[in-house]
Amino acid sequence: SQQGEEDPQALSIQEGENATMNCSYKTSINNLQWYRQNSGRGLVHLILIRSNEREKHSGRLRVTLDTSKKSSSLLITASRAADTASYFCATVRNSGGSNYKLTFGKGTLLTVNP
Amino acid sequence: GAGVSQSPRYKVAKRGQDVALRCDPISGHVSLFWYQQALGQGPEFLTYFQNEAQLDKSGLPSDRFFAERPEGSVSTLKIQRTQQEDSAVYLCASSPYSGAARNSPLHFGNGTRLTVT
Numbered sequence: 560s561q562q563g564e565e566d567p568q569a570l571s572i573q574e575g576e577n578a579t580m581n582c583s584y585k586t587s588i589n590n591l592q593w594y595r596q597n598s599g600r601g602l603v604h605l606i607l608i609r610s611n612e613r614e615k616h617s618g619r620l621r622v623t624l625d626t627s628k629k630s631s632s633l634l635i636t637a638s639r640a641a642d643t644a645s646y647f648c649a650t651v652r653n654s655g656g657s658n659y660k661l662t663f664g665k666g667t668l669l670t671v672n673p
Numbered sequence: 674g675a676g677v678s679q680s681p682r683y684k685v686a687k688r689g690q691d692v693a694l695r696c697d698p699i700s701g702h703v704s705l706f707w708y709q710q711a712l713g714q715g716p717e718f719l720t721y722f723q724n725e726a727q728l729d730k731s732g733l734p735s736d737r738f739f740a741e742r743p744e745g746s747v748s749t750l751k752i753q754r755t756q757q758e759d760s761a762v763y764l765c766a767s768s769p770y771s772g773a774a775r776n777s778p779l780h781f782g783n784g785t786r787l788t789v790t
Contacts, residue, residue: 661718
């Protein structure tokens with residue numbers, strides 16, 4: 560079962576525009592991570608935000624977390640054609656003992672047109 | 674340095690055949706995960722190893738799925754008597770930390786695309 564739900568499912572923008580993707584989840588979390596996946600490849604970690612953090616920046620990426628609403632957003636500023644990929648949010652919650660699970664949403668397919 | 678390596682990259686199996694998918698994690702990584710990704714979906718958790726111990730196999734869809742990591746490094750995911758619904762990309766990921774260090778990202782391989790005909 561998938562914990563997160565990304566919104567929108569697909570997003571098409573022009574190069575230079577900003578792209579915003581949202582993620583909602585259902586249970587309490589330890590942290591939330593965003594990953595990127597190019598077609599036919601594995602996932603690449605972008606940014607991690609802990610449950611006690613509200614906002615985090617990394618280069619052109621800005622992530623927010625609202626634990627009261629159980630939601631997160633990923634903003635990519637000044638998008639480039641090379642940003643075209645699927646973006647997934649993933650939540651980490653304590654599943655007991657010394658293990659943990661990273662649970663992914665269904666993803667947002669971002670297309671940046673040159 | 675080398676990343677997570679998975680082989681084969683592509684596998685076509687006839688229904689009923691057994692398959693074995695290999696994952697070479699980053700050297701020294703303690704944690705290893707297997708995920709299944711259907712077309713157009715996010716990855717779904719299958720199983721988790723901490724060194725050689727399989728601590729969580731709750732995501733394995735049936736007893737036809739079996740994973741091992743006997744020496745705490747390379748892992749193999751085996752699917753017996755493959756069915757068409759097993760067609761998916763199987764992703765392996767590793768982390769240098771045990772599950773107790775939850776605030777760490779996973780390093781993913783490029784996956785094995787399994788097609789069952």
